[in-house]
Amino acid sequence: MDSVSWWLTVFVVVAAAVIDIRSRRIPNWLSLPYLVAGVVVSAYWGGIAGLGSSIAGIGLATVVVGILWYLRGMGMGDLKLLAAVGAWVGPGQLLLALVATGIAGGFLALGYALWHGSVGRALDGTAELILRLPEKGFRPHRTIRLDNPHALKMPYAPAIAIGTIFSFFAK
Secondary structure (H helix, E strand, O other), X not given: OHXXXXXXXXHHHHHHHHHHHHHOOOOHHHHHHHHHHHXXXXXXXXXXHHHHHHHHHHHHHHHHHHHHHHOOOOOHHHHHHHHHHHHHHHHHHHHHHHHHHHHHHHHHHHHHHHHOOOHHHHHHXXXXXXXXXXXXXXXXXXXXXXXXXXXXXXXXXXXXXXXXXXXXXXX
């Protein structure tokens, strides 16, 4: 299954990255069939253990990225794409992919902010989010959220693609 999951995953995450850069969306027609196929193939090749691993991968992505989605820091398309990756690779490799995605996302966000001349604004918003967490609680921030028309929004599928592909080489 490794070569099948490798090639299909590379195709899907690269396609998602290109589409996200162009349209700022990751379409359901790409993520959802990939997710379902991951569950089916994992169950077929791995039996109950494969099915369990697939569901655990989906669950891990849903919990981790679901928190960021709740805070309006990531979109639902990012969550569905990472859940689909989790369906194929399971929770162990997905955890590595999530860490690598976070690192790649940080570097890409810094470059994106530099390109748009808004590093100071981005750092101010991040500092405010972190420092005000005890007083404001765990809820979406008023300015650092995807539905704020004035916020600088970066397509995140390229970071997901980098982190996911890295996880195949690092496992």
